[in-house]
Amino acid sequence: MKKDGRLFRLLTLFLTFLKVGALTFGGGYAMIPIIQNEVTKKRKWITDAEILDIIVISETTPGPIAVNTATYVGYKVNGILGSIFATFGLALPSFVIIFVISYFYKDFMQWQIIQAAFKGLKVGVIILLINAVIKLKKNVKFDLISIILFILTLAIMILSTIFDFGFKYLSLCLILFGLLIGIVLTALSKKKEMKK
Amino acid sequence: MIFFELFYTFFLIGLFTFGGGYAMIPMIQEQVVGKGWLESEALTDFIAISEVTPGPFALNISTFVGNSVAGPFGAVCSTIGVILPSLIIIIIVAMIMNKFLKNRFVQGALNGVKPIVLSLILSTAILLFVKVIFFNGQSIKSEFVFDLKSFTLLITLVMFLIIYKKVNKKSLNPIVLLGLSALLGIILFI
Numbered sequence A: 001m002k003k004d005g006r007l008f009r010l011l012t013l014f015l016t017f018l019k020v021g022a023l024t025f026g027g028g029y030a031m032i033p034i035i036q037n038e039v040t041k042k043r044k045w046i047t048d049a050e051i052l053d054i055i056v057i058s059e060t061t062p063g064p065i066a067v068n069t070a071t072y073v074g075y076k077v078n079g080i081l082g083s084i085f086a087t088f089g090l091a092l093p094s095f096v097i098i099f100v101i102s103y104f105y106k107d108f109m110q111w112q113i114i115q116a117a118f119k120g121l122k123v124g125v126i127i128l129l130i131n132a133v134i135k136l137k138k139n140v141k142f143d144l145i146s147i148i149l150f151i152l153t154l155a156i157m158i159l160s161t162i163f164d165f166g167f168k169y170l171s172l173c174l175i176l177f178g179l180l181i182g183i184v185l186t187a188l189s190k191k192k193e194m195k196k
Numbered sequence B: 001m002i003f004f005e006l007f008y009t010f011f012l013i014g015l016f017t018f019g020g021g022y023a024m025i026p027m028i029q030e031q032v033v034g035k036g037w038l039e040s041e042a043l044t045d046f047i048a049i050s051e052v053t054p055g056p057f058a059l060n061i062s063t064f065v066g067n068s069v070a071g072p073f074g075a076v077c078s079t080i081g082v083i084l085p086s087l088i089i090i091i092i093v094a095m096i097m098n099k100f101l102k103n104r105f106v107q108g109a110l111n112g113v114k115p116i117v118l119s120l121i122l123s124t125a126i127l128l129f130v131k132v133i134f135f136n137g138q139s140i141k142s143e144f145v146f147d148l149k150s151f152t153l154l155i156t157l158v159m160f161l162i163i164y165k166k167v168n169k170k171s172l173n174p175i176v177l178l179g180l181s182a183l184l185g186i187i188l189f190i
Helices: A006-022 A026-042 A048-060 A065-108 A113-136 A144-162 A170-195 B002-015 B021-034 B039-050 B057-102 B104-134 B148-168 B176-188
Strands: none
Touching: A006 A026, A006 A065, A026 A048, A026 A065, A048 A065, A065 A113, A065 A144, A065 A170, A065 B057, A113 B021, A113 B039, A113 B104, A113 B148, A113 B176, A144 A170, A144 B002, A144 B104, B002 B057, B021 B039, B021 B057, B021 B104, B039 B057, B039 B176, B057 B104, B104 B148, B148 B176
């Protein structure tokens, strides 16, 4: 196989992201060193600066960050076909592992020791969620409007649970609302600048 | 048709997830629990399972829900659903890359959505806290019981985390954290 041929690139993309999917826990930043090692250092298909751009864009576009990164790296290395191979490689390990787990899941959950463990794990999940909030907090500029949006969302989510609205698109609507407010504010600030 | 519904539901979840895995939990809760595909408690259990198995949370949860609702082909449909928005959007963005990030309207929209995503994750944490500590892990419509054991477990873990961070100057690995909480769970609840 030619070392820089198309087939070689596609296969490398697939295997790289297969590794990412099989070895990174909880997604996120753990996958970056693996991508850097395979795609940047060994093959020099992408530069380190480009990797940074790719990460920023993966974080700011909708969709899971790992999937976005795989798609983007794949596209840079070998166009649309590259994206498909990289994403397929990323998804395969999850698919196989979870598939196997879900067959044992129900019986497994009947064991008393497992039930006790999961009571503890629920508390662990609360802490993980709070940790995620603390980490993400650094990316948010807290001005008056974002504080209002933050409190409003919190109030709506908690009230909707207490009074059981049962509306399935609530968080989706809140996200759309945030995007819209952001766009309207940008348009308004542009007008102000023009008046000056 | 269930396969299309799985695809469509996870397509929406993928399309409106900003900021990574945990940001999609509120939407998964509304959609997946709301449609009766999964119990709310099973979702929390699965967050823990997903954290200790490799792979991105988004892909793990879509495979799990798809498979438990409609078998292997269901898992394929929901996984493709959650991937497809990324694939389409990223390919478009990659074509117009620099212009996209520098656009003020894109920046503005992101500034608007960030505090909301943060708040959505926080509200999930608060509601889970209330359910686990005061309602025995059940819905808040059920009987009020203060769960002293879970509360003790929470306090112990938080104190341990704070001390760990002070001593080692870095956060505890989430897998180790979950291992500890499982161990404490076994000690306290069995």
